[in-house]
Amino acid sequence: MLKFGSMSQAHHYSLWLMPGGDTETCLAAIIRDLSKTYGTPCFPPHVTLLASIERAPTEVVAITRALASRLKRLQFASSGLVTSGAYFRSLFIRAVVSDELLAAYMLARQAFGSQPAGDFMPHLSLLYSKLPEIEKQKIIADLMDRNMPTRFMLNSVDVYATAGTPQDWRLIESVPLD
Numbered sequence: 001m002l003k004f005g006s007m008s009q010a011h012h013y014s015l016w017l018m019p020g021g022d023t024e025t026c027l028a029a030i031i032r033d034l035s036k037t038y039g040t041p042c043f044p045p046h047v048t049l050l051a052s053i054e055r056a057p058t059e060v061v062a063i064t065r066a067l068a069s070r071l072k073r074l075q076f077a078s079s080g081l082v083t084s085g086a087y088f089r090s091l092f093i094r095a096v097v098s099d100e101l102l103a104a105y106m107l108a109r110q111a112f113g114s115q116p117a118g119d120f121m122p123h124l125s126l127l128y129s130k131l132p133e134i135e136k137q138k139i140i141a142d143l144m145d146r147n148m149p150t151r152f153m154l155n156s157v158d159v160y161a162t163a164g165t166p167q168d169w170r171l172i173e174s175v176p177l178d
Contacts (some may be wrong), residue, residue: 011161011163012054013057013162015050016049016159017076018154018155019149022149024045027045028044030146038129043166046124047095047154048122050105053112064157064159064175065173068156068175068177071104074153076095076153077098078095078096080093088125093124094123095123127139154177157174157177159172
């Protein structure tokens, strides 16, 4: 909990690995189209590196800058489209867990002194929802007609304030990777 004057409020931050260029444009269009079609939240395409960080924003940014200086651009390789019953992983592109992605995750955990919340499962969500599985399978079939990227670079680590609903989430800082 952070205190500002007499007000006390919790701050939650997440570190997102971000694609850029044509990949970002393509994935953002898919997310936007699904959001409009199904009345679900729209959000930037991203791979969550670390979530539920509760620290002062200046501290999160400083630690993220130091972390990013130790990372290189990371490759995302798709292992396919996957669905789950989890709202924030309703429909997603699952990543191959490369040594580089795993090392970035371990460095982030170490930098923030966080304990793992389970197995690391890097992915890029396309839809946040509670849609029935049959509807999600229809979406997957429709997505097969789109030229969706299956291998791309993650070019930055972005700090997002992720308290509240996806509509409330805000970019705090974007730190490019070399």
